[in-house]
Amino acid sequence: MNRHRRFAGGALLAALCFAGLARAAGPVAAAAYRGASTAELAPHPGVSDPRLAWQDWVLNCQGCHRPNGDGSAHTAPKLAGEVARYLRVPGGRAYLARIPGIASSPLDNRRLASVVNWMLWRFDPADLPADFRPFTAEELGRMRSRPWRLGMYAVRRALQARIAAGAARGP
Numbered sequence: 231m232n233r234h235r236r237f238a239g240g241a242l243l244a245a246l247c248f249a250g251l252a253r254a255a256g257p258v259a260a261a262a263y264r265g266a267s268t269a270e271l272a273p274h275p276g277v278s279d280p281r282l283a284w285q286d287w288v289l290n291c292q293g294c295h296r297p298n299g300d301g302s303a304h305t306a307p308k309l310a311g312e313v314a315r316y317l318r319v320p321g322g323r324a325y326l327a328r329i330p331g332i333a334s335s336p337l338d339n340r341r342l343a344s345v346v347n348w349m350l351w352r353f354d355p356a357d358l359p360a361d362f363r364p365f366t367a368e369e370l371g372r373m374r375s376r377p378w379r380l381g382m383y384a385v386r387r388a389l390q391a392r393i394a395a396g397a398a399r400g401p
């Protein structure tokens with residue numbers, strides 16, 4: 231009985247210590263956590279739940295593409311100020327949907343379409359064509375079933391050349 235009481239007392243003490251530690255760690259954890267910005271939570275066509283799209287971006291894309299879509303020479307291409315230009319040239323839409331990081335993502339079609347639309351609005355709204363139609367789950371599902379393999383870089387180079395030629399001709 232005595233031993234039992236001692237054990238219960240020890241457990242209570244341990245629980246109190248843990249609660250105290252957790253409280254002490256709270257503000258530190260909160261300071262390290264960056265909440266979503268207003269731009270990240272803005273509503274846009276094709277993004278049914280901006281907070282979910284932002285979270286999906288953080289957990290599935292940002293590690294390589296960086297929080298501001300800046301990319302880096304050692305991880306992934308820059309998306310900021312560039313990614314929507316693919317939508318201005320023939321073949322660009324399918325190019326985006328078939329990128330391995332997109333096509334092979336663990337996200338289902340609905341959430342993936344949402345995060346791709348979110349990415350376009352978030353990182354390159356100025357380059358979105360006036361008649362931009364957001365990706366639907368159905369369209370993205372169809373395109374992602376054939377991810378790029380060999381040949382992707384040649385396609386990318388050809389698209390970049392078309393983008394540059396279009397830019398040289400003017401809008």
Ligand code: HEC
Pocket residue numbers: 287290291292293294295305306307308309313326329330331332335345346349386
């Ligand atoms: C493991 C790192 C990694 C992850 C995770 C990742 N990407 Fe990428 N992404 C790349 C790399 C590397 C490329 C360049 C093409 C290639 O080599 O696959 C790329 C290319 C792209 C491109 C084409 C850019 C261009 O100029 O050609 C887009 C758009 C893109 N990624 C979006 C996303 C999105 C959206 C997600 C999340 C659903 C994502 N990526 C997840 C590494 C990643």
